[in-house]
Amino acid sequence: MPLEQEVLEGRQEIHTDAYSMSIGEIVNLYRDGELEIHPEFQREFRWKLSQKSRLIESILLGIPLPSIFVAQRNDGVWDVVDGLQRISTILSFMGELLDESGCKVEQLVLEKTPYLPSLEGVSWDNGMPDDLKRAFKREKFDVKIIKKESDENAKFELFQRLNTGGAGLSEQEVRNCLLLMVNRKSYEWLKERSKNENFINCLNLTDRLIDEKYEMELVLRFICIVKYDKSAPIDDEDMGPFLTTQMKRLMVDNDFAFENETKLFDTTFNILARLKGEDAFRRYSQPKQKHEGQFSVSLFECISAGVAFAIQQGQTEVEISSKLSTLVVTLADNPNFNEATKHGMRGINRLPKLVDLARELFR
Incomplete structure (x- = not known):
């Protein structure tokens, strides 16, 4: 397809104002x-007081600010796509958040x-002169609107481009925002599963990973692996986009x-x-005869998927537990597992190998 045609078709997918x-x-x-x-993603705690x-x-000084991007929903409401931290800071300062x-x-x-060193200790209702309040409210932003006629995939793409990299949202926080905007029920399901007590008790995550909603990504990984179809080509080049x-x-x-899906998830982690x-x-360290180290995403992908596959095959919990008790102490020494997870192996290439291994081990 000629470049001009690709540009024309791409422009037709996004309607803006x-x-x-x-x-x-x-x-x-x-x-x-x-x-x-979306209060769930205000994330103003990610901004230090100095940044706010x-x-x-x-x-107050009249310095031009970057544009705000919003996506217009079918009901006419604007979802903030980029500029959330700025808007939430302004609302928080004015006592409206x-x-x-x-x-x-x-x-x-x-x-x-x-x-402005005299801003020390100033709030909207304490120390902010009325004339400065009026001037503050009159300052303007450029608001870029992605109209409701735009293709949903284009909205996803734009949101990702604006909110990944640097000090922005983590990949899963971007996914959460996208899901929240287009299918709140699915977002609530993902969030609820990530709070499952048995699921949490199986994880050993750092505070940083928890802060970045990595537990929600793990729920999503579980769903994607269990439903992985080897016959369908993977167009993505890395695990994140996948x-x-x-x-x-x-x-x-x-x-x-x-x-x-709730029953499968809950039974697996129970x-x-x-x-x-x-x-x-x-x-598991064979010489030390104990588990050690941090949470391993490769072990998570293989073991949780294997248990889920066994449940889907109708195996009893006694049968699954018998296989699992051996597997959790031997998997790290399995040559196929080590081949699939060797240094330099990308997650997107690891996935089909671990799915095959999980099915074989829990057959």
């Missing part, structure tokens, strides 16, 4: 429920900044069998938690 809007207008949209920043204070300083329960968050109290593609394929449509707990996905 743009407005220059004052902070006051943006706040009014938020108050009226016409601008959704510098943003307010920039606005709501938490997940709909209650107002405590007003942001600023610290001194390089150009998980995003599969999430869209499996969980965005209304065909996802929530009840069946067995794993009861037998091995936090050692389920840690390597």
Whole structure:
């Protein structure tokens, strides 16, 4: 296809508009429920107080700010695609930000900044002069609108491009936002499974991984592996894009069998938690005769998938537990496992090998 035709078709997938809007207008949209920043992803805790204070300083000084991107839903509400941290900081400073329960968050109290040291201890209702409040509300943002007529895949792509890399969202947080915007039920299911007590008891994650919602990624990995179809070609070059593609394929449509998938997930991790707990996905040292080290995603992929396959085959918990008790202490020395997980092996290439191994070990 000629380049000109590709460009033309690509442009037809995304319909955009743009407005220059004052902070006051943006706040009014938020108050009226016409601008959704999703409390689940405000993530203002990721911004230090110094960063928040510098943003307010920039606005007061009239320094131009980057554009905000929003996606228009079918109901006309705007979902913030990029600029969430800036908007949530502004709302927090003005005392308008709501938490997940709909209650107002405590007003942001600023610290001194390089150009405005007198901001130390200032909040909207304490120390902010009325004339500066008026000027603050009149400052403007350029708002770029991805209209509802745009292709959903194009919205996914744009959101990923704007929110990955640097100090932005983790890959799973991006997926969570995407899923929340297009299929809240699937997002809530993923979130609920990630809180399953047996599932959590099998993991040994660092605070950083928990902070980045890695446990939700592991739920998604489990679903993608269990439903992996070797006959379907993989177009993605890495595991991250693959998980995003599969999430869209499996969980965005209304065909996802929530009840069946919940039963499979819960049964799998009930067995794993009861037998091995936090050692389920840690390597076993034969010389030391004990599990050691941190959580291994390769062990997670192979063992959890194997247990799920066995459940789907109708094996009893006694049969599965018998195989599992041996496997958790021998898998790390399995030559096929070591070949699939050797240094330099990309996750996307590891996946089919581990799926085959899991099926074989729990046959």
